[in-house]
Amino acid sequence: MKKIFILFLFVQIPFLVKAQTLSELQDSCYYYIEHNDTLSFNNAYVKIFNIFEQEMNPEIYSLKNELRKMGNNDQSIRILLMDSQKKYGETDLRTKNIRRIMNGIDSLNAGKVTQIIDKYGWLSSDDIGEEASDAIFLCIQHCSDATIQNKYLPVLEDAVKKGTVKGWQYAFLTDRCLMNQGKTQIYGTQTILSKDKKTYLVPLQDIENVNKLRKEIGLEPLEEYLRSFGEDWSKEKYMEELPRCKEIYDNWYKNKK
Numbered sequence: 001m002k003k004i005f006i007l008f009l010f011v012q013i014p015f016l017v018k019a020q021t022l023s024e025l026q027d028s029c030y031y032y033i034e035h036n037d038t039l040s041f042n043n044a045y046v047k048i049f050n051i052f053e054q055e056m057n058p059e060i061y062s063l064k065n066e067l068r069k070m071g072n073n074d075q076s077i078r079i080l081l082m083d084s085q086k087k088y089g090e091t092d093l094r095t096k097n098i099r100r101i102m103n104g105i106d107s108l109n110a111g112k113v114t115q116i117i118d119k120y121g122w123l124s125s126d127d128i129g130e131e132a133s134d135a136i137f138l139c140i141q142h143c144s145d146a147t148i149q150n151k152y153l154p155v156l157e158d159a160v161k162k163g164t165v166k167g168w169q170y171a172f173l174t175d176r177c178l179m180n181q182g183k184t185q186i187y188g189t190q191t192i193l194s195k196d197k198k199t200y201l202v203p204l205q206d207i208e209n210v211n212k213l214r215k216e217i218g219l220e221p222l223e224e225y226l227r228s229f230g231e232d233w234s235k236e237k238y239m240e241e242l243p244r245c246k247e248i249y250d251n252w253y254k255n256k257k
Contacts, residue, residue, distance in 0.1 A: 022051045063116065064128045070109045071135025074142060077102045103144065110143040114152070122155050124164035137169040146180040153177055167217040175202070182253040187214055188222045191229065192245075192252055199229050200245040207235055 020028070025048055032041035054061045081102055084095040113136055116123070125133040140152050153173055159165040171187035179190050179202055188210050190202040201222075204210055211221045219225065226233040238245075 020047075020051070022048065022055050025051055060128060063120075063123075064132045066112070067116070067128065067132035067135040070112060071131060071138055073105050074109060074135070074138045077105055078142075106139075106142050106144055109139040110145060110148055113139040114148060117152060117155060122152075122159040122165055124159065126164065133165070134169075137165075137173070141169075141173055141176060146177070149173060149177050149180065168219050171214070171217045171219060180256075182250070186210075187217060187219065188225070189219075191226075192249055194248050199226075199231055200241065200248055201226065201233070201238060202249055203242065203246055204238075207238060 025044060029041055029045050029048075032038075032044060053064075077098065081095065081098045084092065084098050088094055117136065120127075123133055123136060127133070137156070140149060140156070143149055153170075156165060156170050156173055160167050160170045172189045175185040175187050175189040178185050184203045184205045186205050188201060188204055191199050192202055193199055206213070214220070214222060214225075223233050
């Protein structure tokens with residue numbers, strides 16, 4: 001990605017503390033070392049890398065912080081929603097309000113992240129760090145607009161082929177796009193919850209080769225993945241529950257449209 005340089009004009013404003021430059025911070029560290037002020041040194045030197053990044057590329061620094069904030073908001077509201085669902089149930093007013101807030105966050109994040117992708121492409125961890133890069137995926141994955149997800153899936157696929165983005169992200173978004181169309185999934189990343197709070201795997205395209213496909217994209221075996229949801233999964237159990245699973249999935253898709 002091309003480096004971007006921006007010239008900033010700093011204006012001193014009365015009563016506001018001017019942020020230290022990298023050079024000034026380094027000089028402070030030397031001063032604290034010289035005067036054996038260990039506490040001040042420890043408080044100062046840990047800020048060096050942050051200011052170094054900021055001065056090296058102000059635009060990317062700001063972009064990285066914005067994406068990390070978006071990713072934090074995405075995950076934090078979902079942790080709260082899952083806890084509320086567990087404690088109070090899906091129909092409780094608290095749960096409903098949290099879901100409404102989450103939908104608003106998802107919509108705001110989607111608007112911001114699509115602008116970022118359109119301008120910079122699908123940024124990798126080498127470009128902006130792992131946390132910020134993962135936030136791009138989270139904001140697209142959790143977007144409620146299927147049109148946006150379908151639009152940016154090929155962009156993600158291209159980044160995966162180039163080796164700049166993790167393959168598992170492509171697997172999750174691919175399955176989500178298929179699920180949005182009421183189709184069977186490829187990699188087994190998507191689950192659906194019944195009214196009695198039982199977790200079902202969204203129907204698969206190829207149960208015999210799903211773990212092979214998962215391995216190729218960098219995912220653990222399906223049995224291990226579903227165990228993290230507290231589900232004891234097997235091919236035999238999947239086939240036994242498939243009629244019920246298809247019924248729940250079909251009803252979900254009809255209500256979604």
